[in-house]
Amino acid sequence: MNESTDDLAGGLYAARQKVYSREVAGRFQSLRTCAVWALLGLYYVLPWVRWEGRQAVLFDLPARKFHVFALTLWPQDFYLLMWLLVIAAMSLFFFTALAGRLWCGYACPQTVWTEVFIWMERWVEGSRSQQMKLAKAPWTTDKILRLGAKQILWIGFALWTGFTFVGYFTPVTELADKLASLATGPWETFWVLFYGGATYMNAGLMREQVCKYMCPYARIQSAMVDRDTLIITYDERRGEPRGARRKGSDPRARGLGDCVDCTLCVQVCPTGIDIRQGLQNECIGCAACIDACDDVMGKVGYPRGLIRYDTQSGLEGAPRRVLRPRTAVLGAVLLLLMGGFLYAITHRNVVAVDVLRDRNALYRERGAGLIENVYNVKILNKDAAPHEFVITASGLAGIAIDYGAAAIAVGPGEVRSVPVRIRVPRAELRGGADIRVVIRSRDTQALEASGKARFLAPTN
Ligand code: SF4
Numbered sequence: 067m068n069e070s071t072d073d074l075a076g077g078l079y080a081a082r083q084k085v086y087s088r089e090v091a092g093r094f095q096s097l098r099t100c101a102v103w104a105l106l107g108l109y110y111v112l113p114w115v116r117w118e119g120r121q122a123v124l125f126d127l128p129a130r131k132f133h134v135f136a137l138t139l140w141p142q143d144f145y146l147l148m149w150l151l152v153i154a155a156m157s158l159f160f161f162t163a164l165a166g167r168l169w170c171g172y173a174c175p176q177t178v179w180t181e182v183f184i185w186m187e188r189w190v191e192g193s194r195s196q197q198m199k200l201a202k203a204p205w206t207t208d209k210i211l212r213l214g215a216k217q218i219l220w221i222g223f224a225l226w227t228g229f230t231f232v233g234y235f236t237p238v239t240e241l242a243d244k245l246a247s248l249a250t251g252p253w254e255t256f257w258v259l260f261y262g263g264a265t266y267m268n269a270g271l272m273r274e275q276v277c278k279y280m281c282p283y284a285r286i287q288s289a290m291v292d293r294d295t296l297i298i299t300y301d302e303r304r305g306e307p308r309g310a311r312r313k314g315s316d317p318r319a320r321g322l323g324d325c326v327d328c329t330l331c332v333q334v335c336p337t338g339i340d341i342r343q344g345l346q347n348e349c350i351g352c353a354a355c356i357d358a359c360d361d362v363m364g365k366v367g368y369p370r371g372l373i374r375y376d377t378q379s380g381l382e383g384a385p386r387r388v389l390r391p392r393t394a395v396l397g398a399v400l401l402l403l404m405g406g407f408l409y410a411i412t413h414r415n416v417v418a419v420d421v422l423r424d425r426n427a428l429y430r431e432r433g434a435g436l437i438e439n440v441y442n443v444k445i446l447n448k449d450a451a452p453h454e455f456v457i458t459a460s461g462l463a464g465i466a467i468d469y470g471a472a473a474i475a476v477g478p479g480e481v482r483s484v485p486v487r488i489r490v491p492r493a494e495l496r497g498g499a500d501i502r503v504v505i506r507s508r509d510t511q512a513l514e515a516s517g518k519a520r521f522l523a524p525t526n
């Protein structure tokens with residue numbers, strides 16, 4: 067490799083410099099800490115919550131049922147899941163148009179788990195400067211013990227995360243018992259290790275690289291913001307020229323702006339960027355630099371907000387229009403989608419019926435000039451209560467139905483298959499015709515579902 071190629075390779079493949087972010091306190095950091103506790107608390111606690119004798123939230127894939135407290139979703143309700151995804155996407159558009167990367171800064175799993183891994187690192191290795199010193203220090207017993215303790219904490223937490231993830235798909239108490247006796251199945255073991263390993267890699271080792279190089283949202287979010295979107299930004303007109311000064315001195319008299327060039331905003335940044343260089347793709351909108359700078363401004367006696375949430379228009383002195391047609395339209399669509407979802411979920415039909423023809427016989431000729439077809443009627447009761455169903459058939463004159471009982475009892479979350487004979491006078495038929503099979507609950511008339519079937523008969 068010649069010299070110029072060496073230069074090129076060095077430029078393109080620069081080794082990653084680990085970001086040692088400084089601890090910060092302030093109103094936005096408090097908000098982020100609350101978000102971490104709320105979101106991770108929910109994630110780790112939810113599988114252990116019980117509801118009417120079963121796990122409250124369980125995605126039971128073998129039984130094809132998703133339990134969410136009183137609600138049980140079946141494959142027929144898959145459209146609700148799609149609907150939920152559309153709501154999630156629309157929320158992302160709306161909040162990004164409103165205030166940039168709110169999702170990344172406060173609620174993204176990558177941010178939330180990374181925050182916890184950083185907390186653990188600080189407990190074991192100390193502050194930013196202590197961590198940097200330890201990284202450069204020779205290998206001593208203290209260094210080995212500290213780094214070892216950090217790895218034990220990280221790996222333990224990652225495995226607990228993987229275990230919790232699998233606990234959403236396998237009853238978590240059973241999974242805990244199996245784990246205690248080292249009897250987990252191959253798939254359970256794989257997913258605990260896979261999800262735990264992914265957590266360890268993403269939040270422990272890769273951190274800001276996931277946001278910079280892997281996250282697709284980071285690539286597209288710039289298309290969703292405009293000059294009226296609230297973003298975290300440095301007020302260059304107020305801050306520059308930056309420079310150190312004695313406390314109490316008049317910066318303007320020395321030709322200085324308000325930035326004292328303390329670099330604290332850079333030191334607290336989890337992605338290691340300098341917000342003073344303008345809007346950057348790497349900024350995840352965590353607002354740590356706002357807290358750091360506000361603290362500095364308070365100490366030197368300047369107004370807060372040198373780094374703040376502001377719009378590009380606002381920074382240039384133009385009126386701020388955070389609520390504008392784009393946000394109003396996105397907000398209205400989001401509200402409509404959410405309202406529609408709530409309606410659909412509270413008014414969805416909790417019974418379903420499937421009518422399948424008996425494939426062994428096309429039709430049978432019975433006495434008294436009747437033609438008989440046999441069907442298998444599957445009744446699905448998605449409700450939390452048992453119901454008794456009456457089956458009727460319609461669509462042809464003189465149609466009669468026989469299923470050997472006055473009503474069919476179906477328990478909550480149960481599917482019952484009922485052999486059903488339907489007879490029609492031959493005089494009413496030539497070839498075949500469509501009929502309708504209806505199931506209706508005896509206790510609550512509102513529970514009703516119907517299915518179409520083909521009734522076959524001789525053509526002559
Ligand atoms: S924290 Fe504020 S004052 Fe300090 S360097 Fe950053 S912008 Fe300047």
Ligand code: SF4
Binds near residue numbers: 298340356
């Ligand atoms: S520049 Fe500020 S808001 Fe952006 S990632 Fe860094 S600390 Fe967070």
